[in-house]
Amino acid sequence: MNYSSVDIKEKFNLFAETWSPKIIGEMNDYYIKLVKIKDHFTWHRHEETDEVFIVYKGNMRIYFRDGSVDLCEGQMYIIPKNIEHKPYAEKECEMMLFEPKTTLNTGNVNDKFTKEKLDWI
Amino acid sequence: MNYSSVDIKEKFNLFAETWSPKIIGEMNDYYIKLVKIKDHFTWHRHEETDEVFIVYKGNMRIYFRDGSVDLCEGQMYIIPKNIEHKPYAEKECEMMLFEPKTTLNTGNVNDKFTKEKLDWI
Numbered sequence: 069m070n071y072s073s074v075d076i077k078e079k080f081n082l083f084a085e086t087w088s089p090k091i092i093g094e095m096n097d098y099y100i101k102l103v104k105i106k107d108h109f110t111w112h113r114h115e116e117t118d119e120v121f122i123v124y125k126g127n128m129r130i131y132f133r134d135g136s137v138d139l140c141e142g143q144m145y146i147i148p149k150n151i152e153h154k155p156y157a158e159k160e161c162e163m164m165l166f167e168p169k170t171t172l173n174t175g176n177v178n179d180k181f182t183k184e185k186l187d188w189i
Numbered sequence: 190m191n192y193s194s195v196d197i198k199e200k201f202n203l204f205a206e207t208w209s210p211k212i213i214g215e216m217n218d219y220y221i222k223l224v225k226i227k228d229h230f231t232w233h234r235h236e237e238t239d240e241v242f243i244v245y246k247g248n249m250r251i252y253f254r255d256g257s258v259d260l261c262e263g264q265m266y267i268i269p270k271n272i273e274h275k276p277y278a279e280k281e282c283e284m285m286l287f288e289p290k291t292t293l294n295t296g297n298v299n300d301k302f303t304k305e306k307l308d309w310i
Contacts, residue, residue, distance in 0.1 A: 069253065069255045069256040070256065071251070071253065071256050071257065071258035071266070072258065073258055073259070073260050073264040073265065073266050074264060074265040074266065074267075075263060075264050075265075076243075076263045076264065076265060077263050092265070093241065093265060093267045094239075094267070095238075095239040095240070095241050095267050095287065096238055096239050096270075096289070098219070098287075100241065100265070100267075100287075117216075117217055118215075118216040118217050119216070120214065120216050120221065122197075130192075132190065132192065134190040135190040135191065135192050136192065137192035137193065137194055138194070139194050142196060142197045142198050143194040143195060143196050143197065144194065144195040144196075144197060144213070144214060144221070145192070145194050145195065146195075146214045146215070146216050146221075149217075166216060166219075166221075166287055168217070
């Protein structure tokens with residue numbers, strides 16, 4: 069049988085748009101996603117789930133209502149459910165996400181950033 | 190409030206032993222783990238869950254009963270539940286794992302590699 073790996077760097081080369089998570093794998097009820105981000109996202113929270121952010125390339129900041137955390141390449145932050153947050157990147161940043169399949173990118177908010185349907189790459 | 194990130198490289202520097210996954214984060218009912226591997230592991234399968242392997246540094250191979258897949262730095266493989274597999278690395282390899290909290294490293298097998306209790310680092 070033929071088995072093939074998923075190359076994360078190659079997957080990042082397949083898209084350019086920001087704030088549009090792409091699915092690269094599924095595990096039980098979860099997706100592994102890649103996303104490129106730049107500038108400010110929308111304030112939101114996920115009422116049903118925690119959310120894993122891992123920075124693959126670049127730098128980003130997660131704003132909370134009472135503080136913030138800066139992440140650079142190879143750093144991870146797990147946002148607890150129900151905590152309002154707003155991702156931000158001054159320059160383009162590449163991130164990996166682990167989230168339930170049902171997670172909406174803008175959580176409890178529906179606005180211009182909302183992506184109801186994500187593509188597999 | 191003070192928020193702090195998890196630095197994956199720094200976490201790998203905190204331990205040396207192979208085949209002993211360390212927990213670096215939790216998300217819902219899942220753990221994010223780091224593990225160093227070298228030589229052959231035991232054949233096993235996970236009856237209840239898929240398993241995400243991401244190579245952080247080095248190279249490794251996953252043997253299946255009917256083939257194998259080679260992973261290098263930045264590559265991912267998701268092992269479907271119930272599929273028998275055996276990780277192997279010729280030289281030391283550093284990996285990130287994403288698994289349910291209840292997952293035992295040797296799955297359906299209990300042998301010298303089995304780690305019932307994992308440490309947080």
